[in-house]
Amino acid sequence: xxxxxxxxxxxxxxxxxxxxxxxxxxxxxxxxxxxxxxxxxxxxxxxxxxxxxxxxxxxxxxxxxxxxxxxxxxxxxxxxxxxxxxxxxxxxxxxxxxxxxxxxxxxxxxxxxxxxxxxxxxxxxxxxxxxxxxxxxxxxxxxxxxxxxxxxxxxxxxxxxxxxxxxxxxxxxxxxxxxxxxxxxxxxxxxxxxxxxxxxxxxxxxxxxxxxxxxxxxxxxxxxxxxxxxxxxxxxxxxxxxxxxxxxxxxxxxxxxxxxxxxxxxxxxxxxxxxxxxxxxxxxxxxxxxxxxxxxxxxxxxxxxxxxxxxxxxxxxxxxxxxxxxxxxxxxxxxxxxxxxxxxxxxxxxxxxxxxxxxxxxxxxxxxxxxxxxxxxxxxxxxxxxxxxxxxxxxxxxxxxxxxxxxxxxxxxxxxxxxxxxxxxxxxxxxxxxxxxxxxxxxxxxxxxxxx
Numbered sequence: 261x262x263x264x265x266x267x268x269x270x271x272x273x274x275x276x277x278x279x280x281x282x283x284x285x286x287x288x289x290x291x292x293x294x295x296x297x298x299x300x301x302x303x304x305x306x307x308x309x310x311x312x313x314x315x316x317x318x319x320x321x322x323x324x325x326x327x328x329x330x331x332x333x334x335x336x337x338x339x340x341x342x343x344x345x346x347x348x349x350x351x352x353x354x355x356x357x358x359x360x361x362x363x364x365x366x367x368x369x370x371x372x373x374x375x376x377x378x379x380x381x382x383x384x385x386x387x388x389x390x391x392x393x394x395x396x397x398x399x400x401x402x403x404x405x406x407x408x409x410x411x412x413x414x415x416x417x418x419x420x421x422x423x424x425x426x427x428x429x430x431x432x433x434x435x436x437x438x439x440x441x442x443x444x445x446x447x448x449x450x451x452x453x454x455x456x457x458x459x460x461x462x463x464x465x466x467x468x469x470x471x472x473x474x475x476x477x478x479x480x481x482x483x484x485x486x487x488x489x490x491x492x493x494x495x496x497x498x499x500x501x502x503x504x505x506x507x508x509x510x511x512x513x514x515x516x517x518x519x520x521x522x523x524x525x526x527x528x529x530x531x532x533x534x535x536x537x538x539x540x541x542x543x544x545x546x547x548x549x550x551x552x553x554x555x556x557x558x559x560x561x562x563x564x565x566x567x568x569x570x571x572x573x574x575x576x577x578x579x580x581x582x583x584x585x586x587x588x589x590x591x592x593x594x595x596x597x598x599x600x601x602x603x604x605x606x607x608x609x610x611x612x613x614x615x616x617x618x619x620x621x622x623x624x625x626x627x628x629x630x631x632x633x634x635x636x637x638x639x640x641x642x643x644x645x646x647x648x649x650x651x652x653x654x655x656x657x658x659x660x661x662x663x664x665x666x667x668x669x670x671x672x673x674x675x676x677x678x679x680x681x682x683x684x685x686x687x688x689x690x691x692x693x694x695x696x697x698x699x700x701x702x703x704x705x706x707x708x709x710x711x712x
Contacts, residue, residue: 262418262421263290263292263398263400263414263417263418264292265414267290267292268290268400268410268414269410271288271290271347272407272410275288275345275407276407279345279404280404281404281405281407282404282405283343283404284403284404285338285341285342285343286343286344286345286403286404287330287331287342287343287344287345287384287401287402287403287404288344288345288346288401288402288403288404288407289344289345289346289347289348289358289388289399289400289401290346290347290399290400290402291346291347291348291350291351291353291356291397291398291399292397292398293351293395293396293397293398294389294396294397294398295396296391296396298389298396298398298424299325299389299391299396301424302314302325302389302424303325303483303484303487304423304424304484305325305327305420305423305424306483306501306503306508307480307483307503308423309327309328309420309503310328310503310504310505311327311328311329311383311385311503311504311505312325312326312327312328312501312502312503313325313326313327313360313385313500313501313502313503314326314483314487314499314500314501314502315357315498315499315500315649315650315651316487316490316491316498316499316500317497317498317499317659318491318494318495318496318497318499319495319496321391321392321393322355322391322392322393323390323391324356324357324388324389324390324391324651325387325388325389326357326360326385326387326388327385327386327387327388327420328385328386328387328416328420329383329384329385329386330384330385330386330401330402330403331383331384331403332378332381332382332383332384333382333383334378334379334380334381334382336608336610336611339359339382339608339609339610340608342359342384342654343654344358344384344401344653344654346358346399348655351395351397353390353392353397354655354657355392355653355657356388356390356392356397356399356653357388357390357651357652357653358384358401358651358652358653358654359382359383359384359651359652359653359654360382360383360384360385360650360651361381361382361383361648361649361650361651361652361660362377362378362380362381362502362509362644362647362648362649363379363380363381363613363617363644363647363648363649364377364378364379364380364642364643364644364647365618365622365642365643365644365645365646365647366618366631367631367634367635367641367642368635369635369640369641369642369643370641371640371641371643373507373641373643373668373670373673373675374507374641374643374644374668375507376504376505376506376507376670377502377504377507377509377643377644382610384401385401386400386401386402386413386416386417386420387399387400387401387417387420388400388401400413400417442471442472442473442474443471443472445692448471448688448692449688451469451637451638452469452682452686452687452688452691453688454637455467455469455633455637455682455686456682456684456686458633459682459683459684460684463629464624464625464626464629464630464633465562465624465625465626465683466559466562466620466624466625466630466681466682466683467623467624467630467633467634467681467682468620468621468622468623468624468630468634468646468679468680468681468682469634469637469638469679469680469682469691470638470642470645470646470677470678470679470680470695471677471678471679471695471699472640472675472676472677473675473676473677473699474673474674474675475673475674475675475676476672476673476674477669477672477673477674478672480508480669481669483501483510486510487499487501490512493512493590494512494514494589494590494701496514496587496589497512497513497514497589497665498512498513498514498515498516498649498661499511499512500512500513500649500661500663500666502644502649506670506671507668507669507670508668508669508670509643509644509663509666509667509668510666510667510668510669511663511664511665511666511667511702512665512666512701512702513661513662513663513664513665513666514530514587514589514594514664514665515528515530515621515622515661515662515664516528516530516659516660516661516662517613517616517617517619517648517650517660517661517662518612518613518616518650518658518659518660519658519659519660520603520609520652520656520657520658520659521656521657522603522656522657523602523603523605523656524600524601524602524603525571525575525600525601525602525603525612526598526599526600527567527571527598527599527601527616528567528596528597528598528599529560529563529564529567529584529595529596529597529599529619529621530563530587530594530595530596530621531559531560531562531563531594531595531620531621531681532550532553532556532557532559532560532584532594532595533556533592533593533594533680533694533697533698534546534547534549534550534553534556534592534593535591535592535593535697536588536589536590536591536592536593543588543593546593547586547593550586550593550595551586555683555684555685555686556595557584557595558683559681559683560584560595560597562620562625563619563620563621564580564584564597564599566619566620566625567599567616567619568580568599570615570616571599571601571616573615574603574604574607574611574612574615575601575602575603575604576601576602576604577600577601577602578599578600578601579599579600579601580597580598580599580600581597581598584596584597585597585598589701590701591697591698591700591701592694592697592698592701609652609658613648613660617647617648617662618631618646618662619662620681621662621681622646622662622664622679623646624681624682642677643668644663644666644668645663645664645666645668645677646662646663646664646677646679647662647663648660648661648662648663649661649663664677664678664679664698665678665698665701665702666702667702676699676702676703678694678695678696678698678699679695679698680694680695680698
């Protein structure tokens with residue numbers, strides 16, 4: 261695979277005549293169609309690059325890879341100044357990503373496990389492989405200062421493309437892992453009871469506590485196989501892999517934080533959990549029990565209320581069904597309320613995310629009191645767990661997920677995370693079982709990695 265250099269040089273000549281190339285906040289994107297086989301081989305670049313970003317939402321048949329970085333910031337002022345000029349109109353593409361985003365859960369922890377990830381990272385990749393329905397594209401981003409030295413950029417891109425060759429794994433090389441640390445049942449009971457006492461005293465209404473389970477692993481998994489299984493087993497979840505230096509954060513999240521199409525916004529409340537039934541009849545019975553569970557319904561409605569109140573600051577025409585639906589996943593099912601609204605003018609993506617996240621579904625309420633309790637009781641750093649990952653472009657499109665059902669691989673350690681909402685009526689045993697179900701969705705990927 262090579263870059264269409266003639267088209268690229270024609271594009272650069274056009275830029276020199278029509279655009280300012282000395283503005284540090286102006287960037288350029290050159291797109292060209294590629295074969296689907298090249299896109300599929302992009303998995304091979306994940307372990308070979310310093311920075312890589314994979315996003316897939318199978319339900320919408322859209323996915324992409326981003327590799328390396330040419331710009332990064334977390335300043336709202338700088339992000340608002342960004343101007344990205346592209347030849348995407350040549351192909352009729354509006355939704356293609358330009359800025360990739362990760363945001364940690366907002367507590368004041370800084371454990372070594374998360375040292376490779378910034379608290380907030382908004383970046384433009386060097387290379388983008390994009391897939392939407394039956395179309396596949398390669399995108400190269402570059403700065404204005406690189407226009408007169410484009411051969412250097414092309415050399416870097418060609419080096420990346422050369423690494424796309426498939427590599428067959430030797431047989432019997434599944435990742436081997438063993439548990440090395442998890443909270444004891446007594447520690448978990450003490451945490452839950454501490455929160456229940458604070459709820460009874462009126463300090464807080466809900467706190468989402470989480471568990472971290474640590475494993476040792478002998479090697480990285482084959483992410484081509486892992487992603488294949490995630491896509492098959494979790495088609496309505498956001499699948500992501502984010503590699504920074506020696507760390508890889510990955511998961512399959514069922515929770516949408518925000519989707520923007522011009523001035524149309526979609527979000528959702530996803531709170532309340534029950535297991536799946538073994539049979540269709542048992543599954544239907546559990547769903548009925550779910551709808552009659554006052555505790556779960558109250559917890560869900562508090563999340564709906566929070567999101568609607570947050571949206572009222574920057575949207576109009578908020579609409580949602582008063583009764584929740586059920587979102588069914590492989591091992592569990594959730595109460596689910598999709599919410600839509602119209603975006604008011606002059607609101608930045610960063611300010612909207614800061615207003616919405618973290619919702620009571622991953623934090624609690626009131627937010628500040630819940631954050632204090634989480635920081636007090638949890639003896640680990642959540643990092644990107646229960647944070648945000650996603651993308652947007654300057655054309656008015658973007659999509660972001662809340663990073664639940666996730667894990668971190670760093671060197672020879674695998675860290676898995678799961679949380680549950682503690683409200684009046686919660687019991688330690690019930691909440692422990694809920695986190696076990698949530699951990700199972702990620703842990704199952706490593707139990708038999710070669711299962712396709």
